[in-house]
Amino acid sequence: MYKVLIVDDEPLIREGLRTIVEWEENGFAVVGVAADGRDALAKAADLEPDLMVVDIRMPGMSGLDLMGAIREKFASAPRFLVLSGHADFEYARQAMAMQADGYILKPVEEDELISALVRIKRTLDEQRAGDVRPPVHDWGRERTAISLLTGEGDRPPKEAMEAFRFGEPPYEAVLIRLQSRGEIDSATYTLIRNRLSDSFEASDKGIVFSLDPYVGLVLAGGDAGLEAAYREIRRACAEAEVDFAAVAGGAVARPEELNRSFRSARDAMKNRFLMDGDRLYRASEAEALAPGAGQAAAPSSDDAASGEKLLLALDIGSGEAAAAWVRETGEAMRASGRSEQEIKAGFARSFTQALAKLEQSRPDVRERSRAFAAEVPKLYEEYRFSGLLSRLTQLAGEMADAFRSYDGDKQVRKMIELIRRNYAENLKLESLAELFGYNSSYLGKLFKNTTGEPFNTYLDKVRIERAKELLEQGMKVYQVAERVGYSNVDYFHVKFRKYVGDSPSSYRKK
Incomplete structure (x- = not known):
């Protein structure tokens, strides 16, 4: 996987870029985001991204200035994909003069972004192909595991495969995705990886690997190994005070077949938004969480009527009715096969429209409406469906309380x-x-x-x-x-x- 750093001064744009495409399917992993050029310059040193997706207009240090600073500071600079909300030829000319790999106008279209990623990945692959094949003594167990899991790069030599084998079959890949409402720093990843290494590698019960954006395990021994893995993952994440999603990709008879287990776990991880917390899912369980998964769900004709129910519930100050609307609407969107981004966007649209109508019809609640409107974008911080419903239920109740304007009359x-x-x-x-x-x-x-x-x-x-x-x-x-x-x-x-x-x-x- 090639590492990506997203740089944009607008929080909604940053979050939207994270979710608009399946980065992993296109060979990339988003390892961090930055709010401006100076923030990106500092993070680039630690994250060493292969690609930076950069907004061209930002306060303080522009995207063009950032590109120049990166090229001066680092001997091996990443590739650059430039974004702009301004159809300005001069910006495009300057970006291309600085050897940017693409220039995309906002709002970013999914197909256009994917096309750019395919093109950039081809360039990175060609660069990597020019690398010298590492000697056998560089084939540690983690490098061997990653090669077997991904099926990419050089095949492990015979000596590396002999050193890799451990335990009794079957073998299985487990992917762990750390989750938080905020950014997760590299120290947290390192802490969890070290705890898992202490538990598994020291006793030769498993092999720990890092494959952005995952920490992972290769286990042997079937169900008993999975039960031990869950306990150790839970303990390590609790110590680091971070949440997680974990998926086991299914057992295979030989290490050479681990790619199948890895692909299954990675595909199932696409449904992590719908997973409950504090458990390790089998790939088949995770895949079953999303009805109609893989099929884009168009907005329903009932969406407008649903939004009216929210408006009326808030207008009369009924917290119970507003909370019921959140639960019913969330379950309806999930059952229709909508993606995480579509669900969040649907809720954001309904709440924003309801608040706008309340502001127009009730001048007495204008300030409160605007204050609540500023809270709506925060729903994008939620990384789990159940957490999203809980947050919105609480927000809807607070809104209803604030808009209730009667004093016991009929x-x-x-x-x-x-x-x-x-x-x-x-x-x-x-x-x-x-x-x-x-x-x-x-x-x-x-x-x-x-x-x-x-x-x-x-x-x-x-x-x-x-x-x-x-x-x-x-x-x-x-x-x-x-x-x-x-x-x-x-x-x-x-x-x-x-x-x-x-x-x-x-x-x-x-």
Whole structure:
């Protein structure tokens, strides 16, 4: 695997670049991110990346300045892939003059990034092919293990294979991916690797290897070896105060077949977002976590209706309804086969849209809406599905508490306020009854007894009054119908004539 350092001053861009493609499938591993040029310059010395993906415009030190500094400081400079949000020929010219391997405009398209990675990997492979074959005495057990696991590079010589063999078959590869909401430094990787080496290599029970972004084990002895591995992985990660995802790739009879076990574990690791914590998965278990895995899931037509439920739950201050929406929506997206990035983006979009609508309809909560909107991007820090739902459930509850604006008055009063703020949404008595925790029949009677009108009649009148205002401003009839909540313009005509006694077109001409 070739090591990649991502450099961008925008947190969302950095996280998006991490997840937009399967780096490992393309021969790369993201070993770190940097928030600006100076941060990248410092990290490059420790991480020694083969490729740096660099934003061209950053505060302090630009991407071009960073490229120049890297080339001056290091004898063997990495390859560079330059990103920019500005379609500026001069930037592209300067980047290419500094021998950048590509120039991609933001927002980055997955296919374009993959094409660039394929091209850059070919260049790196050609560079590596020029290396001198290491002598036999350089073939330690870890180098031999990596060669057998990946199937890449030179084949281990006979002497190295003889020194590699240990224990009794079957053999199995276990991949460990360290996880945290923040960055994991190299010292943490070293600590965990050393603890595993003390447990396995000293007693000849296994071989520890590093293959970015993984720490891994080659084990012998079947299930008993896996049970011991889990205990040691758990203990080492607890000592380092970091979480982990671990997958065993399946047993093989001979060390020469370890590539099959490694590939199986690596493929299953793609589902790590859906894995529960504190356990070691078999590859078959991990692969079964994602229904429809490998099939891109398009946004559902129900997404808009789902977002309306969140808006209404927050607007009435119902923490229970908002939490239920988070759980139901999360499970629906998972069951549809959506990727980690698609799930996070779906939640971010729903919360952002709900907060924007609340800010428009309720000036009294504007500051709180904006404060909560600043919290939404933090959901991208979650590396596990269960952790994401837990964080969003808590956030939704805090929002509902902050937006609750009643002092014990009747539920009908809250319904009236809700209608007047959200008349353009798809409001239904049954949905509101569920949010308020009432039987819909009872809530309908309560509403009519208080207002003197059925729920639907009251909603229609609010919409028609707003429609009259918009028509008086000269807006076209079909635009008004859509603006006040009628998707069918003919139905709007019927309702308008019923309550006004005239057609919308005639009223507009008056």
